[in-house]
Structure formats: C-alpha cells, structure tokens
Amino acid sequence: MLFMVIERFKxxxxxxxxxxxxxxxxxxxxxxxxxxxWVEVNCDE
Structure with missing residues (x-):
C-alpha cells in the first residue's frame, strides 16, 4: 500500500x-x- 504525504512548513x-x-x-x-x-520551485527562502 502506498501513501502520499504532503508536508507544509511554516x-x-x-x-x-x-x-x-x-x-x-x-x-x-x-x-x-x-x-x-519533490520540492516546489517556490519553497526557497
């Protein structure tokens, strides 16, 4: 069984x-x- 986890950071x-x-x-x-x-392009700070 596969799960997809979506992480959102403050x-x-x-x-x-x-x-x-x-x-x-x-x-x-x-x-x-x-x-x-994978990482969204807009996640860099």
Missing part, C-alpha cells in the same frame, strides 16, 4: 527543516519505507 522554517533532515534523517516510524519526493 514561513521561514524550510532551511531549518531540511538541515535537520540532512543531520538526522526523516525519523520515520519503523516499517515505513521512503520512496521519493
């Missing part, structure tokens, strides 16, 4: 959140498998 938090992803990974529950993602 204004000004995008760089901070992606830095955490790089440092700590996605921190998903055991048993979930990350497949792919």
């Amino acid at each position: 204004d000004g938090k995008t760089k901070e959140i992606y830095r955490r992803f790089q440092e700590e990974g996605r921190m998903m529950p055991e048993g979930l498998k990350y497949i792919d993602s």
Whole structure:
C-alpha cells in the first residue's frame, strides 16, 4: 500500500527543516519505507 504525504512548513522554517533532515534523517516510524519526493520551485527562502 502506498501513501502520499504532503508536508507544509511554516514561513521561514524550510532551511531549518531540511538541515535537520540532512543531520538526522526523516525519523520515520519503523516499517515505513521512503520512496521519493519533490520540492516546489517556490519553497526557497
């Protein structure tokens, strides 16, 4: 079974959140498998 998760971040938090992803990974529950993602062009700060 596949699920699509849409993440929305508070204004000004995008760089901070992606830095955490790089440092700590996605921190998903055991048993979930990350497949792919895309980023909207307008998300940069």
